[in-house]
Amino acid sequence: MNDTPVSDIETLLMACQFGDGQFPSGAFGFSWGLEGLVTDGLVGRGDLVPFILGQVDGRWSGFDRVFVAHAHDGAGDEAALCGLDAGVETYSLASAQREGSRRAGAALLGIHARLGTPGAAEFRKLVSAGKTPGHAAVALGLVLAGAGLARGPALALSGYGFVSGLTTAAIRLGIASHIDMQQAISAARPVIAALAQSPVLPIDEVSSFSPLTEIAMMRHGARSMRLFSN
Amino acid sequence: MTVSTEVVGAARVGVGGPVGSGKTALVERLIPLLRGEGIDLAVITNDLVTKEDAERLRRSRLIDPERVLAVEAGACPHTVIREDPTLNIEAAERLDAQFPGLELILIESGGDNLASTFSLDLVDYWMFVIDVAGGDDIPRKRGPGIIQSDLLVINKVDLAPHVGVDLDRMVAEAREVRGGRPVVLTNCRTGDGVDGVVRAIRDAVPLGRQTGKSAGSGSR
Incomplete structure (x- = not known):
């Protein structure tokens, strides 16, 4: 006899659906600085696990995670969401990072609006009207709240998507195998799980320290040969 | 969840095909004609x-450079037009918003192989471009691009005698594997035959701002 409530299984399936690398949100088009680091020889074969753990610690934990959490809490509050969105815009140093985040957010809002996820179409209209940039972290928090996913699973999904996007980019950049990718995700999983349940900082204490990837993204736009948007 | 209905903007026509088959050259020829x-x-x-390709079109002066957008495919030229066309849809919607009178958007895929096809949530109509220098056995290989496209364009027909291709047989086999659906022969270097592509688009695609079911329906 299985004692797992049906609602828990439905939640798990929802997280699988929206966290799936095949979920159509354009994630495959972004490397978030990895392509530049690989091109410059700063990240190569064998570096994937430390690189991923470093990005989780230096970028996702103190920045993306915080904005996703606050957007999840603020879903339905237009002013709060726009304030968070302005924060992402302000604190994202590299233009390729800001532009990538806006495009990823637009893709995410677009698919969720078409799927009828509560809150997605309303926020998308604000973005289309130029009233707010529509960054990915804010979009993700509000759509997952709208879909009915609690904050903990939403943060887990955010962390998984962050790692999954970087590791699949690593494969396409030729520095990792499919086994390397799974090992990196396995290494990051307990870290993400712990952070998904940890207290979230107030938004004015958001932080990020990932200087090499930010520099790589700054340099990305000037490169003539590139596979990814950033 | 429900599928929403909304204004979907300009008609969208996909141009796919292998690397070097002449997709950009075709687009360059189509722009002034359209x-x-x-x-x-x-x-x-x-x-x-x-x-x-985007820079080539921008520099061509055939079209306002602001009307040409480049979407990086992250080394996934299939994915960006089929499994996950969201980045292309987002780019098309940006163009729709930026140019309110826009009637038609040509979406040129990254060069790929014979297996690439377009999502019908992305485009209203799509063509597949091959060239005779790739070999006259390409239609016989029956790739999804050859079979499923609304229009097959066989380009560089002027090269046929120089590369040992029996063009008549190639065209006959293309028509056979496509069940009689349209095949157009072009030489995009000179522009020969490109008017046939324009006619095919005009005959099949209602141009202008459209309203319809935007997703999940298999068509825009």
């Missing part, structure tokens, strides 16, 4: 590793 018919036009390119 604009000559008074069609308000924009272009999206999906270059694989560069923005070369």
Whole structure:
């Protein structure tokens, strides 16, 4: 006899659906600085696990995670969401990072609006009207709240998507195998799980320290040969 | 969840095909012909590793450079037009918003192989471009691009005698594997035959701002 409530299984399936690398949100088009680091020889074969753990610690934990959490809490509050969105815009140093985040957010809002996820179409209209940039972290928090996913699973999904996007980019950049990718995700999983349940900082204490990837993204736009948007 | 209905903007026509088959050259030939018919036009390119195709079109002076957008495919030229076309849809919607009178968007895929096809949530109509120098056995290989496209364009027909291709047989086999659906022969270097592509688009695609079911229906 299985004692797992049906609602828990439905939640798990929802997280699988929206966290799936095949979920159509354009994630495959972004490397978030990895392509530049690989091109410059700063990240190569064998570096994937430390690189991923470093990005989780230096970028996702103190920045993306915080904005996703606050957007999840603020879903339905237009002013709060726009304030968070302005924060992402302000604190994202590299233009390729800001532009990538806006495009990823637009893709995410677009698919969720078409799927009828509560809150997605309303926020998308604000973005289309130029009233707010529509960054990915804010979009993700509000759509997952709208879909009915609690904050903990939403943060887990955010962390998984962050790692999954970087590791699949690593494969396409030729520095990792499919086994390397799974090992990196396995290494990051307990870290993400712990952070998904940890207290979230107030938004004015958001932080990020990932200087090499930010520099790589700054340099990305000037490169003539590139596979990814950033 | 429900599927929403909304205004979907300009008609979208996909141009796919292998690397070097002449997709960009075809788009360069199509632009003046379509604009000559008074069609308000924009272009999206999906270059694989560069923005070369987009820059080539921008520099061509055939079209306002702001009407050409490049979408990087992250080394996934299939994915960006089929499994996950959201980045191309987002780019098309940006063009729709930026140019309110826009009637037609050409979406050129990154060069790929015979298996590439377009999502019908992305485009209303799509063509597949091959060239005779790739070999006259390409239609017989029955790739999804050859079989499923609304229009098959066989380009560089002038090269047929120089590369040992029996063009008549190639065309006959193409028509056979496509069940009689349209096949157009072009030489995009000179422009020969490109008017046939324009006619095919005009006959099949209602141009202008459209309203319809935007997703999940298999068509825009």
